[in-house]
Amino acid sequence: MAKNMAIFRTWAQKQPSSLSPDILLTHTDTSMTVFDAYPKSIFHVLVLPRILPPLTITNSSDLKTLLREDKKLAKDCIQNLADDAAKVKGMIEDEMVKRFGFKWPIWMGFHAVPSMVHLHLHILSADLCSPSMKNKKHYNSFHPKVGFFLHLDEVLSWFDAEPSYYKTMTKLDKTQYEPKLKEPLECFHCGKELKNIPLLKSHLQDEWDKVAARAKKAIPQTKRARDEETGEDEPARKKQESTAE
């Protein structure tokens, strides 16, 4: 095996207390939330269902397998993930305020065709600004409109839809989704097409700077105002630019 493609499965079988705090953010009876080793946004974590009955290594291998195994089991599993994800989202929002002085949107969803085995729900901040965001596949796999990223709410809605619709959506056929990863690079903020990854990354950084500027202007919090007066805010922003590729 080239790398450890089953590392999430290994973790999901362990006692949460046995995982290092560098890896584990939090856990519940049914899930573990870990830091993505190659975050594609400023905040990026994964919620893994723990492998405890009725879940098995096999039936929680990926979204497609889970959804096609048993509808009730799948719904319970995804709903548990959603409940835990809501708490994690709150933790990230607290951290956003602590570190940046404002909140911005957070996306939650699954890759239609995952590369790593064991079901994992992505929770990431809506910026896609990160040194680990390096190629077209990375970007399109998280772009909220491309269709490869399946939003959690949408997946949950399949359970309440017509059985024929459930059947169609849960096919999750590789040949239908993989071409989406090769689509042109389009900014998720404004729709502008960028010719290559370096230009996209630079544009995303500009868009992010605008998001931050708008937020700070709209919500002039006491601490923020004080930081700006003392120039606390500038060095942090400069440092971030220099570490981005």
Next chain:
DNA sequence: GTTCTAGAAC
């Protein structure tokens, strides 16, 4: 999932 790198793109 990443790393490496040949050769395409500019």
Next chain:
DNA sequence: GTTCTAGAAC
């Protein structure tokens, strides 16, 4: 000539 992409990984 340099930047950038995209396929192989023994």
